[in-house]
Amino acid sequence: xxxxxxxxxxxxEVRTCWVVWFYLLNREPRVLFNxxxxxxxxxxxxxxxxxxxxxxxxxKLEELFPNKSILSDFEEFIKTLNPEEAEQGKKxxxxxxxxxxxxxxxxxxxxxxxxxxxxMDIANSYxxxxxxxxxxxxxxxxxxxxxTPVQSQRxxxxxxxxxxCKVFIYLNDINENAGPFTHINGSQRGGKYGKLFPQKPxxxxxxxxxxxxSKVDPKDIRLMTASKGTVIFCDxxxxxxxxxxxxxxxxxxxxxxxxxxxxxxxxxxxxKEQVEEMxxxxxxxxxxxxxxx
Numbered sequence: 001x002x003x004x005x006x007x008x009x010x011x012x013e014v015r016t017c018w019v020v021w022f023y024l025l026n027r028e029p030r031v032l033f034n035x036x037x038x039x040x041x042x043x044x045x046x047x048x049x050x051x052x053x054x055x056x057x058x059x060k061l062e063e064l065f066p067n068k069s070i071l072s073d074f075e076e077f078i079k080t081l082n083p084e085e086a087e088q089g090k091k092x093x094x095x096x097x098x099x100x101x102x103x104x105x106x107x108x109x110x111x112x113x114x115x116x117x118x119x120m121d122i123a124n125s126y127x128x129x130x131x132x133x134x135x136x137x138x139x140x141x142x143x144x145x146x147x148t149p150v151q152s153q154r155x156x157x158x159x160x161x162x163x164x165c166k167v168f169i170y171l172n173d174i175n176e177n178a179g180p181f182t183h184i185n186g187s188q189r190g191g192k193y194g195k196l197f198p199q200k201p202x203x204x205x206x207x208x209x210x211x212x213x214s215k216v217d218p219k220d221i222r223l224m225t226a227s228k229g230t231v232i233f234c235d236x237x238x239x240x241x242x243x244x245x246x247x248x249x250x251x252x253x254x255x256x257x258x259x260x261x262x263x264x265x266x267x268x269x270x271x272k273e274q275v276e277e278m279x280x281x282x283x284x285x286x287x288x289x290x291x292x293x
Contacts, residue, residue, distance in 0.1 A: 012201045021162045025261045029129035032285065038121040047233055051126045055188030055238040056222060061229045064118050071229045073109040074171060083140065093243060097138040104270035110136055114255040115283050122233060123165040123257040124282060131257040133286040135267035141179045141243045141250035153244040155212050158236040159204040161259050162189055168232040171251040174225055179245030181224040184216055187238035199237060266290035
């Protein structure tokens with residue numbers, strides 16, 4: 001191992017130690033959260049308890065936002081988008097609906113969803129701190145037939161942080177052939193599989209399926225087939241995979257909330273004035289890391 005790799009490995013071993021990461025590096029956002037702890041709704045509490053126990057939870061849009069037409073707002077907005085005009089990423093099986101670094105638009109219904117009190121209260125409560133919004137993304141997963149799974153289609157742990165909260169919305173009905181999100185219950189930190197194939201930042205870890213399946217109870221493998229309008233909250237530091245669509249497409253929105261210590265720069269552009277226009281302090285905090293100079 002050369003000296004650069006050795007030092008990088010040593011840095012991440014110290015940085016990702018739970019005591020250092022949670023109590024020292026993220027002290028300020030923890031204090032801010034504890035001073036402004038939200039009162040969750042019964043639905044929010046149920047999602048939070050699921051996350052703590054399994055590392056994942058599902059809820060319907062109409063449960064999270066009763067008496068609101070959130071799904072129809074999404075569908076109308078999608079009709080105004082042309083993915084052919086968007087900058088496409090490195091994953092050939094994905095078609096993006098907007099550029100990687102879009103200009104922030106508070107009227108985008110997906111942005112409204114992401115920054116809503118209902119969503120942020122759950123994400124912040126699970127993380128135990130005020131979070132940083134890293135990105136929000138809308139993508140169509142294209143069928144790949146029986147080709148070999150690649151990248152995020154393989155089992156893996158996201159390497160960025162000790163605890164992560166990603167929020168997904170299925171925008172079409174998802175069956176086994178449409179690349180359903182799949183997760184190992186209890187593979188988050190503190191779960192019964194929390195130490196199985198541990199994170200290896202910054203590269204990540206991609207265990208072979210045969211070896212993983214030999215060490216996991218089949219009852220703990222959660223294949224997230226679900227109807228349109230299903231919302232998934234997940235700690236993706238746990239073992240998961242997705243996007244391996246064989247014969248049918250998957251349209252899905254993703255929002256990524258992380259600890260502020262995450263070194264990844266936000267994937268959107270926002271002005272200082274737009275940040276200040278936000279109503280709630282935790283919104284301003286989440287967006288402040290992406291302010292344009």
